Amino acid sequence: MNQTRYSDQQIMSKLAELMVDMYGLDDDEAPDPVRDLDLRVDLYLKKHKVWDMVDLLDFMFRFERAFQIRCSAEEWKKLFGRDRGRTEEEWVEQVGQHLTFKKLVDFIAEHTTYISFQPVTVIDRECGPAGAFYGITELSEQLVPPACQITPATRIIDAFRGDALDQFWSELCWRSTQKLPDISRKWDVLFFSGCLLSVLGLLFGIPLSIVTTNYLYALVPCVYLLANWKVYTLYNHYSDPLPTDLQTFRDLAILIAGQNHEAERGINVNTHRAAEGLS
Structure with missing residues (x-):
């Protein structure tokens, strides 16, 4: 039988990477692509103390960009049950207890363009x-x-x-x-280090330029940062x-x-x- 959609494990693996990136979790805190399919999303986020950080608009934007999907706001609201007038307890009872990673994976699979690499x-x-x-x-x-x-x-x-x-x-x-x-790219670390030095230079340069009225202290780090960014852009491209x-x-x-x-x-x-x- 020919596959017509991405497997749960494929989507869940990508979803796990996204969750780690979105909420600054450690790799070992990522949801398991196999074992955690039936885990409730809200319980997972509450366990790692990021439930209060969840913003539906940001969630929608990041998931649509990561999976190259386009969904209406109404579809997302229906999935998450974000209706006005619901208390936290009502949301858990009516929506939360059914909102598992499996349901989120199925939602993504329905909206993602499937591309086959099979013979x-x-x-x-x-x-x-x-x-x-x-x-x-x-x-x-x-x-x-x-x-x-x-x-x-x-x-x-x-x-x-x-x-x-x-x-x-x-x-x-x-x-x-x-x-x-x-x-x-071999020199990525070097360029990022240059950006960090520029930021540190600005942190010290701005107060010095105010105290001494010599704006070169702030100007030099700015020029260095712009030059570093330009060189990195060219390097990244070529x-x-x-x-x-x-x-x-x-x-x-x-x-x-x-x-x-x-x-x-x-x-x-x-x-x-x-x-x-x-x-």
Whole structure:
């Protein structure tokens, strides 16, 4: 049977990362993609003392951006039961006790565009890389527009650069369920350190400029911060953080197809072993 929606575990894994980022939780405090599906959302947030921080508008914005979905405010309000006149006890009784992570996952699945990376039939033969490439092109057409037309021989960096590459890679990782290599730029830490020094310079420079009436104390950190940001922007756009053996979309499709094959083989082996155990 062909899959027509993302699995609960796929969405829950992405959702767990989002919750950690939204509320500043530790990684070990993230909801478990398997065990916590039936856990109530409000109880989880109350347990980690962030329930009072929940803002529905911010929640809507972050989830829609993370999962590339578009929902009306009424749909979100219906999901969370945010009707006027309800007390906290009434909300828990009528809505909260039914609002589990599973219900949130189903809501996201219904509104998320499903993209398949599974093998397709080409000239009467099943082809994994072709299916992965079709998924990549569909992802780029629907969610992250490329800078040029994508072909198997196209270099990834020619189609996506800077923030667009980061977004494309993030979408690809959770939608394909594959463990793709992390992409990181070598000098990121250096630039972030430069920004931190600029902020510290401003903290000291502004009071000094007021006391001494010499505005250079405040001006120099500002100029340094702007220059650092400009250099980082150019570096982020023109640098190539991809591994040397993963440069074209053909390389990427073969990698995804190979991992899909390994995952399928692992499932078949486990199923075979289970069958042997039952026989």
